[in-house]
Amino acid sequence: MLTKGDDYPIHQTPEPIAYAGSDRNFYDRYFFNGYSPDGRDFFAVAFGVYPALNVADAHLSVIRGGKQYCLHASRVLGMERMDLTVGPIRIEILEPLQKLRVVVEGAEGLAADLVFEGRAFPIEEPRFVKRLGPRLFMDYTRLTQNVRVSGWLEVDGERREVAGWTGSRDRSWGIRPVGAPDPQPTPGAGLTGFFWQWTPVNFQDRSVFFHVNADPDGQAWNTRAVILPDGAGEGGGWHAEAARMEDVELIPGTRHARSGTLKIPLAQGEATVKLEPVTTFLMRGIGYGGDWRHGALKGDLAVAREDIDLASVDMGAMENFHIQAISRATFEAPGEAPQEGVGVFEQLILGPYRPYALG
Numbered sequence: 001m002l003t004k005g006d007d008y009p010i011h012q013t014p015e016p017i018a019y020a021g022s023d024r025n026f027y028d029r030y031f032f033n034g035y036s037p038d039g040r041d042f043f044a045v046a047f048g049v050y051p052a053l054n055v056a057d058a059h060l061s062v063i064r065g066g067k068q069y070c071l072h073a074s075r076v077l078g079m080e081r082m083d084l085t086v087g088p089i090r091i092e093i094l095e096p097l098q099k100l101r102v103v104v105e106g107a108e109g110l111a112a113d114l115v116f117e118g119r120a121f122p123i124e125e126p127r128f129v130k131r132l133g134p135r136l137f138m139d140y141t142r143l144t145q146n147v148r149v150s151g152w153l154e155v156d157g158e159r160r161e162v163a164g165w166t167g168s169r170d171r172s173w174g175i176r177p178v179g180a181p182d183p184q185p186t187p188g189a190g191l192t193g194f195f196w197q198w199t200p201v202n203f204q205d206r207s208v209f210f211h212v213n214a215d216p217d218g219q220a221w222n223t224r225a226v227i228l229p230d231g232a233g234e235g236g237g238w239h240a241e242a243a244r245m246e247d248v249e250l251i252p253g254t255r256h257a258r259s260g261t262l263k264i265p266l267a268q269g270e271a272t273v274k275l276e277p278v279t280t281f282l283m284r285g286i287g288y289g290g291d292w293r294h295g296a297l298k299g300d301l302a303v304a305r306e307d308i309d310l311a312s313v314d315m316g317a318m319e320n321f322h323i324q325a326i327s328r329a330t331f332e333a334p335g336e337a338p339q340e341g342v343g344v345f346e347q348l349i350l351g352p353y354r355p356y357a358l359g
Contacts, residue, residue, distance in 0.1 A: 004082035018079040020051040023136070025175045027295065028081070030091055031286075032102060032116055034149035034167030039278045039326040039342045041160075043112070043153055045102050046286040047091055049081055050295040053179045057294060058089035060104050060112060061285035062155055068308040069155050070285040071110045074298035087303045097122055097145075100169065106154070108305035114151035114162060116169050119207055120232040121145075128174070128213065128222050133188030140174025146200055146207035146228075166202035166342065178295035192216060193351030197245055199262060201273060201329045201343025205230055208273055208331065208343070210243055210262050218355040225264045227271065240264050250356060253316045255349040256280065256323055269334035275345045277325035280315070282308060283346075288322050322348040 005017030013021070020026045028051070033044040042063040049056045057074040073087035084091040088107035093100055097118065104112040122145035130138040149165040193216035201208045207230075212223040225243030228236065247261040262273040284290035285308060292304075313320055325345040332338045352359050 001079055003080045008082075017081060018051065022052075023175050024052040025178050026050070026052055026173075027140075027176060027178050028173040029294075030100075030169070030171055032100075032114070032147075032167065032169045033324065033344065034114065034116075034147075034162065034165045035326050035342055035344075037164055037166075037342065039328060042279055042281055042326050043114075044281060044286050044324070045089070045114075046288075046294075047084065047086065047089065048178075048287070048294050049077060050178050051077065051079070051081060053077075053295050053297070054079060055179070055295050055297055056083075056086050057287060057292070057296070057298075058086035059286035059292065060089060060102075060110055061281070062110065062153055063279060063281060063310070064155055066310050068282060068285050068310055069110060070306040070308065071104065071108055071303070072287070072292040072306065073107075073301075073303045074292070074296065075301040076297075076299070087301055097143075107303055109156045110305065111154040111159075112152065114149060114153070116147040116149055116167070118145045118147055118169075119166075119202075119230050120228045121234045121236065122171075123209055123226050123228065123237075125211060126222055126224055130213070130221065132191060133186060135186050135189040136175060137189075137191070138174070138176050140172050140176055142170050142172035144168060144170045144200055144209060146202050146209075168200040168202075168344065179293075180296065191351065193353060194348065195350075195353050196346070196348040198346040199245075199273075199275065199343060201275075201327075201331075201341050203329070203331050203339045203341035205339075206331075208262075208264075208329075208341075210245070210264070210273075212245065214353075216352045216354060218353070225262070227264065238264075238266065240266075248356065251315070255321050255358065256315060256325065256347055257345065260345065266333060271331065271333040274330045274332075275325075275327040275343070276329075277327045277345055279326040280310060281324045281326065281344075282310070282313070282320055283322040283324060283348075284319055289319055321350065322346075
């Protein structure tokens with residue numbers, strides 16, 4: 001099965017590009033977000049390809065006036081991985097690892113034309129590998145890059161320019177649960193708990209990144225923090241494996257943090273990043289769960305809109321556990337003046353997490 005990708009020198013196996021190994025859960029995904037300087041306006045985009053499921057899907061979700069407006073699209077992939085279009089949503093790679101464009105042709109009242117330009121070379125997060133009993137649950141790589149965002153967003157005929165915005169983008173690929181779950185459970189492979197925090201933050205002259213996956217007892221199995229000056233090249237900046245999120249206070253009745261303080265060890269002492277969420281974004285709006293979950297088969301082509309009133313949803317319901325909290329941030333380090341910034345505090349806690357007294 002030859003496809004457009006076979007004319008590029010990007011093969012990793014003796015097989016055509018259409019085949020991505022043997023695991024049905026292999027995926028290849030783009031993610032973008034952007035936020036206004038005060039953190040009140042926000043959007044996110046997701047675009048995924050699932051070669052073994054022969055599905056591609058894409059999502060745009062915008063927060064305005066306390067509501068989250070979502071556009072979902074899904075199509076049969078046709079084994080052609082070089083076609084970065086799903087219905088009205090497409091991605092253009094203007095300069096690899098530096099500048100990308102997302103275009104949403106008007107559909108269901110939503111449209112956009114957005115350009116994302118990297119502030120520094122992307123960071124490569126440590127490879128995520130997790131087994132549940134005999135089953136490989138996760139095995140993937142992600143690059144993350146903070147960006148400056150320009151362009152415009154339109155909701156129901158109201159177009160707003162995106163000026164002075166920042167955000168983040170990532171690319172991840174490998175194996176994680178996608179599409180419909182397997183009908184037959186595997187003895188010894190149950191998920192006892194999942195804890196995830198991810199905090200890319202934009203400051204005036206630098207980016208700060210932190211993530212942690214931990215087991216129910218709080219033991220991290222994948223974590224890193226990076227402080228990256230603007231313009232830094234590959235491998236630049238300060239990398240720390242012993243960063244930690246402290247002083248986390250949960251909002252009653254939810255698994256969402258009201259605040260948190262990231263602490264990063266430095267050669268001259270310790271940096272702190274205080275996070276104060278101002279807006280909550282539901283990740284199901286871009287396919288992380290729900291009826292439009294990543295990799296779900298919706299037919300040859302399906303496009304639909306979903307509106308979410310953030311003031312009326314039950315934030316304690318499981319479908320709303322996974323969020324990105326757009327947050328004001330304060331960076332302090334020994335010998336430096338404090339800096340104010342904006343970023344996201346992504347959170348997903350499933351099952352027990354004993355450090356937060358969650359059962």
